[in-house]
Amino acid sequence: MTAVREIEFRDALREAMSEEMRRDKRVFLLGEEVAQYNGAYKVSRGMLDEFGPRRIIDTPISESGFAGLAIGAAMMGLKPVVEFMSWSFSLVAADPILNNAPKMLYMSGGQFGCPVVFRGNDGAGGQLGSTHSWCVEGLYSNVPGVKIAIPSNPYDAKGLLKSSIRGDDPVFFLESERMLGNKGHVPEEEYVIPFGQAKVLREGTDCTVASWGRPVHFCMDAAEELAKQGISCEVIDLRTVRPLDIGTVVRSVRKTSTCVVVDQSWSFGSPGSELASQVHRHCFDDLDNYVHRVHTADVPTPYATNLEQDYLPNARRIAEAIRSATYNL
Amino acid sequence: MPINVTMPRLSDTMEQGTVVKWHVKVGDKVTSGQVIADIETDKATMEQAVFDDGLIARLVCPEGKQVKVGEVIAVLAEEGESMDSAAVAPAAAGPASSPPAARPAAQPAASAGSPAPAREIVADVEAVEVGERMRVSPVARRMAEEMGVDLAQVKGSGPGGRVIKRDIVLAAENRSSAARPAAAPAQGIVAAGPSAVSGAPAGGALVPGVQSVEVPVSSMRGVIARRLVESKQGIPHYQVSMRFSMDALMALRTQLNEQLSAMEVKLSVNDFIIRACALAMARHPFFNASWAGDRILLHQQVNVGVAIALPEEKGGGLVVGVVRDAHLKSLRQISGEVRALGEKARTKGLSMEEMSGATFTISNLGMFGVDNFTAIINPPNSAILACGAAIEQPVVRNHQLAVGWEMSATLSLDHRVIDGAMAAKYLQGLKQFVETPTMLLV
The missing domain is CATH 3.40.50.970 (Thiamin diphosphate (ThDP)-binding fold, Pyr/PP domains)
Structure with a gap:
């Protein structure tokens, strides 16, 4: 190569x-x-x-x-x-x-x-x-x-x-x-990635952080920041939401006992709410806290740049959710 | 800060209790040490005192209601504190901080007039729910069970006093110094014969077309049911029986009782059996043992439990009184202790001390004329002896038909600890003591 x-x-x-x-x-x-x-x-x-x-x-x-x-x-x-x-x-x-x-x-x-x-x-x-x-x-x-x-x-x-x-x-x-x-x-060689296979981007022991698309980067930023405070996050990139690789998330949550779902769509009836629901179902006896979710705010997208920044899931809001989920407020 | 009075854990096995009677009412001033209620546990009714001075702000648990250990039963207002605020304050420990979920996310477009009704509803719901229930996260509950951590003793560090994973880990670490036996199921209660335990549907007719009267299950009955199901389902029971010639023992007993009657000594057959069983342990230590999962514990003290039936008018049921160090005690001592235990059990009730620590148990239905029966092992014992009556009957002695006293006894055994041949040898040892009862005098 x-x-x-x-x-x-x-x-x-x-x-x-x-x-x-x-x-x-x-x-x-x-x-x-x-x-x-x-x-x-x-x-x-x-x-x-x-x-x-x-x-x-x-x-x-x-x-x-x-x-x-x-x-x-x-x-x-x-x-x-x-x-x-x-x-x-x-x-x-x-x-x-x-x-x-x-x-x-x-x-x-x-x-x-x-x-x-x-x-x-x-x-x-x-x-x-x-x-x-x-x-x-x-x-x-x-x-x-x-x-x-x-x-x-x-x-x-x-x-x-x-x-x-x-x-x-x-x-x-x-x-x-x-x-x-x-x-x-991206390698020269040809490859394909099947649907329904999440990727663990960062291994950790305290909190499972599951996301997809652009917010994955903010999750990684938050995990990096929290690592300095002694909170170890496992970041999972779902990559596809249909089908949803719930197995990878469940295996992780059984280890960490806490989960934060980060989804840049609105919270009501979203892939994030579906994932949280499935985690609650499959990991009921493993959870130390309810599954926390970070979404865009429940309002139409604002135009002003500062408001738009706050409206989107960002590293600050994700870190806050992780701290809350792991009782580190 | 209001002070919570919680359902205390008054015995090892106690999981819930009932406030039988409140001795105080709302508004009463109480001082530390004052008895405020009678609490019925699975074994006995005990007095509950407060540990603080204050005013009774609220009686959370009504009389007669069974609540779990650790649940708040009353709230005290401290000196100078408004009773009203104490009465409405969340009873759970910890500051009433708003849970994180209820915190609104950034609302940048407030001017857009976007309503967020869902969040406010959540906030209301959570505010109402913060209360008397003990809050435990699912994984904490599971870990507590797996690690044998008593949730009632754990102070929750989560929101609203929720017990979370780290609290359990901490509790388990703290506890490791106070090493407990690996398997220490509750002691003190045993039943013999059919224990009539079944899981009936609540309020449902078990026998179609037949009218039934419902009898509420008392704490004690509940414990008997639970522990004996555990024992019968969890322990691989089997039984071995033997008949004993009781001629010599009956004669000796008559003789001793006549000689000692002036000293108010009245030895029962069972007293002899207790001493014989205890002495036989010296050569058969596995009958005074406990199965502990990955090892067997041979107890260095012989504490013989004696099943005591409680009178019907007291609600029936049975308890196990314990004769400690029975192998070191004379017949007379044993007899005196057993009689005292029986009387106390039937009148005032036995203390925890008097009911715990049995390493072997004897159940005797001989006084009711029962020939023979089998008993269920009293965990963590590995054996129980069920004795029938000494009966005068035709026997064969030296190829001749004769009349003699005979008694049948049946051991129930934990096959994980004791094999059949071992049981036979123990019974042979017992037979030797019983049939040559003068050995029991020295």
């Missing part, structure tokens, strides 16, 4: 798509600005040159239209990758992506699968205001029939996107524009 190769999150996404397109002629990419503009966030840079306009397709500003088109193509045997400039905009495509894609296999009695990947930026991008800062996993994880990946780093992003494209089911792939420039190790 050569020296450690570090690439940006966006490059990891592009490598995943390009490799899968080379591998499988049925795979194609469509979305706003993905072709001639090289992607609104430059994720698809150079892909038009390599694969041509039949496979890298610029769409009109019509999420409902191109999402529906992709679903039809998937039903007929192609493997579309749909880029939403922001998952906030997927709300106008709610009927195709929530009402058609996840139910197609079921409603057609197994005749039509729907192997489509929807991907794009999720969560607060930074002063984008209430309507453009959605964490759609809060809503969408409620729907049976979809898979949802929320990677936190380039390595996981590439491996999970490749297995998303290869799979037979609809996948919601949630990225963050705040992480697209993050660099991380």
Whole structure:
């Protein structure tokens, strides 16, 4: 092996798509600005040159239209990758992506699968205001029939996107524009990461901290800070919330007896509340405190930068929750 | 600060108790050492005193209600403290700090008028719940059970006095100095014969179509039920019986009782059996032993427990009175002690001291004319002897039919400690003492 190769999150996404397109002629990419503009966030840079306009397709500003088109193509045997400039905009495509894609296999009695990947930026991008800062996993994880990946780093992003494209089911792939420039190790060699496999990022004995996506980094910051105060955190990156690798979390909580769930969606009826509920069920006799949860505040996303900072899960709030959960207030 | 008066642990086995009677009422001034209530435990009714001066602010536990050890039964207001505030103050130890959950998260967009009703509701709920119940985190409860830590003795360091994991770890560490035997189940109560224990559905008819009268289960009955189920289910019981010729013993007993009647000595058959059992231990130490999981403890003292039936009018039931160092005591001493224990058990009730520490137990139903029966082991003993009556009956002596006194006795044994052949040898040893009773006089 050569020296450690570090690439940006966006490059990891592009490598995943390009490799899968080379591998499988049925795979194609469509979305706003993905072709001639090289992607609104430059994720698809150079892909038009390599694969041509039949496979890298610029769409009109019509999420409902191109999402529906992709679903039809998937039903007929192609493997579309749909880029939403922001998952906030997927709300106008709610009927195709929530009402058609996840139910197609079921409603057609197994005749039509729907192997489509929807991907794009999720969560607060930074002063984008209430309507453009959605964490759609809060809503969408409620729907049976979809898979949802929320990677936190380039390595996981590439491996999970490749297995998303290869799979037979609809996948919601949630990225963050705040992480697209993050660099991380991604090997030259090919690899895929299966869904439903959490990763223990940091081992510890006092508190299990479970998260996914961007807040994982804040969890690591909080764990680092608390280690100086003698509180040992075990940080788990779930990587996918559907399916949810509850086993890894349970094994950890049985060791630590306390758990903090960090989820950047709203708290009411969220992946975080689901995870907490499952931990309470499976670890009832192991818990020393109720499962603490850190979410975005239960308000629409504020625009002002200081308020937005406080609104999101951040290292300070996570550390506070861990101290409370471990009775170290 | 209001002072909590909690249900005390008055015996090793006590898990809950009942305030039978309050001697004070709200508003009464009490001084340290003053008796404020009668508490019925699993064994006896005892007086409960307070350890502080103050005013009775609240009687939390009504008379007749059974509560767990450690639960608050009354609240005292200290000198100069308002009784009202003491009465409403959370009874659980520790400051009434708001639990972390109830703390609102950052609310940056307050001006957006976003309501957070859910949080406020939670706050209300928690405020109400902080109260008399002992709060223990699930893992702490589990660890306490596994490590044998008495929760009632642990002071909780969590919010609202919740006992948490670290409190148990600390308690276990502190306790390790006071080394206790590994297996020290409660002592003092044993039952013989059918103990009629069953888990009946509450209020439900067990026998369809038949009307039944419900009899409430007393503390003692509850303990008998629990401990004997534990014993019968947990100990691999088996029984070995032997018949003894009692001619010599009956003759000796008659003779001694006649000679000693002026001194008010009246030896019972059972007194002889107690002494014989105790003396036989010297050569059979495993009958005076306890199974302790990974080892067997051979006790260096022979304390013979004697099952004592309590009179019906006292609610029935039975207790075990203990004759300590029975191997070192004369027949006369044993006889006197057993009689005193029996009388006290039937009238005032035995103290903890008098009921604990048995290393071997004897249950005798001979006085009721019972031929033979089997008993359930009194943990942590490894054997119990069930004695029937000495009966005058046809016997074969020297190939001739004759009339003689015979008695049947049955040992129930813990097979983890004692094997069948060992039991047979112990009974042979016993037989030797019983059939040559003059050996019991020296």
